[in-house]
Amino acid sequence: MVLGAVLGALYPPSALGWLAPVPLGLLFRATADSAPRRAFRITWITATAMFGVMLSWLPQSLGAMLGWEVSLLFPVLAALLGLGCAAAVVVTRWAAGRLTLGALPLVWVLLDALREMGPLAFPWGGLGYFLSETPLVQVAEWGGVSLLGLLVGAAASAVAAWSWRGLWVALLWVGALAFGVTRPLESVGTRPALLVQGAVDPRAKVQADADREWRRYLSLTREAGVTPGTLVVWPEGAVPWPPPEGVRVPAETAVLLGASVGGAAPRNAAFLVRGDTVVGRQDKVRLVPFGEFFPGQARWPGLYRAVFRSLGLPALVGRVPGEAVRPVTLGAFRVGVLICYESVFASQARALVAQGANVLVTPSNDAWFGASRGAEQHFRMGRVRAVETRRWWVRAGNDGITAVVDPRGQVWARLPRFIPGTLPVAFSEREVLTLSVRWPGWVVWAALALVISGLYMRKVVHIFRLAHW
Known part of the structure; x- marks a missing residue:
């Protein structure tokens, strides 16, 4: 829980987001060393705490506008977002085995991309935004916020592994930093x-x-x-x-x-x-889910009317x-x-x-x-x-x-x-x-291809070992 709270506090507008690979790496290490069930529990608690701190403004702002009762939905939202992270990690732990630390940065990039899709999309929590207040953000022109997220995830895996193999990740960060600080300044707009x-x-x-x-x-x-x-x-x-x-x-x-x-x-x-x-x-x-449109309102109009009435609101109609x-x-x-x-x-x-x-x-x-x-x-x-x-x-x-x-x-x-x-x-x-x-989304597609090919090769190696035995 402490790791999650630290991660949430490092999210923008904090200028210390570049430190995020440390607590994230400790989470990666804990999940890689645990059985799938324990990895699920650790990740769920940590991610829920992260979103709880990161989105602490939500009950504050909505409660002031719509009443304190709305704030009761906030723990549910944080727990659901944490559940998505835990599910992704436990599947990775189960499928990748000893390759978990290498797979987790790729899987987390895919998870961030999924949170940007569909009518309930909510991109808050993307790993790449931890670098938004640093010169490293400049490499976003190459692969967007997904590439930034991959840098954070790779650094977290290097922290978790704590071996000389992490030097290549350090070199990537140094290269990205050098690119960022040497970008020419913009001239005045015309x-x-x-x-x-x-x-x-x-x-x-x-x-x-x-x-x-x-x-x-x-x-x-x-x-x-x-x-x-x-x-x-x-x-x-x-x-x-x-x-x-x-x-x-x-x-x-x-x-x-x-x-x-x-x-x-x-x-x-x-x-x-x-x-x-x-x-x-x-x-x-x-549109903002539950703010500008209400999922399922056409199917459950009575439920929404009751909720609006309990909050002292008129019968709101979602936008198109x-x-x-x-x-x-x-x-x-x-x-x-x-x-x-x-x-x-x-x-x-x-x-x-x-x-x-x-x-x-x-x-x-x-x-x-x-x-x-x-x-x-x-x-x-x-x-x-x-x-x-x-x-x-x-x-x-x-x-x-x-x-x-x-x-x-x-x-x-x-x-x-x-x-x-x-x-x-x-x-x-x-x-x-x-x-x-x-090349929109090339980082996400590359991450997906690497995950699929890695799992396939692991399966081939496993079959080969069984045959040899």
């Missing part, structure tokens, strides 16, 4: 943008006043005195769509705004608007996910829009850049995180998308985090949280395609 932070109480959104919300953001935008050609970004769900009669954005600039679309199929969307013209639209594809992602284009801008939660999905950022996006933009609403460290985790994980794709990343949050990040993952400017304001920034379009974009 394209102006204005990021608008409305700092609206999320509870006030439940009784949204369309005219009030539109005028709030238009007022902040106009007070900033934007010049023609400036890209203005409003947060996720900043306003309801369509705009009220007589309300329009300035015709001389483009506004990328987050909007809630009502009707029979409610959606969370981003619109690129100039005057009365909608230049482009992107619907949110990755978007069907595809594509850049939103305006002149030289080909904007890859990652709406809030989508910024933690490497696959979506890669897909947008592969389709031509030359800048990444995130309208977000982290107000439900409150003052917890959840918003910082969300932001630090999203910064890795800039490095993986070598794109500028522009982010406007309702109450923060509002910032601009360069292709090295460095923050150039940032607004304080919880106060309304605007942030003039600059960015540049980038056209280069990194290896991570050109």
Whole structure:
């Protein structure tokens, strides 16, 4: 349990994530030396403690918004996430035998990839993010966060083995570190943008006043005195769509705004608007489970109504996910829009850049995180998308985090949280395609191939020994 708590504390925004291979290596050693049943128990307890500390902001933020009763679900979530890790480790221990230490880094990379898939996807806890605050993050352009995770896992196995064979892992880390610290600095951006932070109480959104919300953001935008050609970004769900009669954005600039679309199929969307013209639209594809959609609500509507009633909430209706992602284009801008939660999905950022996006933009609403460290985790994980794709990343949050990040993952400017304001920034379009974009998921596929081939060879050797005997 102590090892898990330490791992959770080392997760971003901690700057000590590079130490994660030590407690993780001790876990690997304990599981490799144990029978499968004991390995399962050790891993489950450790991983549950890790997620418990890592996600400690969850009961704090949701409890403040929805009542303390919601906090009772938090131990269940941590235990389920820990169960996934324990299951992966025990299968590896059973199948790999003496090769467990070599297989565990590969299996953990596969496990992290699985957590990014499906409607209940939750990428928190990926090993690669332990290196997000270090110069080693720069190698993400070669293989994304999965390659970073492989570096962490390999180092953990080297710690567990504690032999001269671990020197090659140390050389890999030295090489990655050298690459990171010698990356040239980015020059100042050439394209102006204005990021608008409305700092609206999320509870006030439940009784949204369309005219009030539109005028709030238009007022902040106009007070900033934007010049023609400036890209203005409003947060996720900043306003309801369509705009009220007589309300329009300035015709001389483009506004990328987050909007809630009502009707029979409610959606969370981003619109690129100039005057009365909608230049482009992107619907949110990755919805937050149990936040923006409710799994099984159509099958068990009575159950959800009872839960909502017990929490003092109205009968909430889940949103409909978007069907595809594509850049939103305006002149030289080909904007890859990652709406809030989508910024933690490497696959979506890669897909947008592969389709031509030359800048990444995130309208977000982290107000439900409150003052917890959840918003910082969300932001630090999203910064890795800039490095993986070598794109500028522009982010406007309702109450923060509002910032601009360069292709090295460095923050150039940032607004304080919880106060309304605007942030003039600059960015540049980038056209280069990194290896991570050109060969998406190659680390995951390589890990899968190595695991399968390793298990096959172990079986062949076992059969050969039996035959020889």
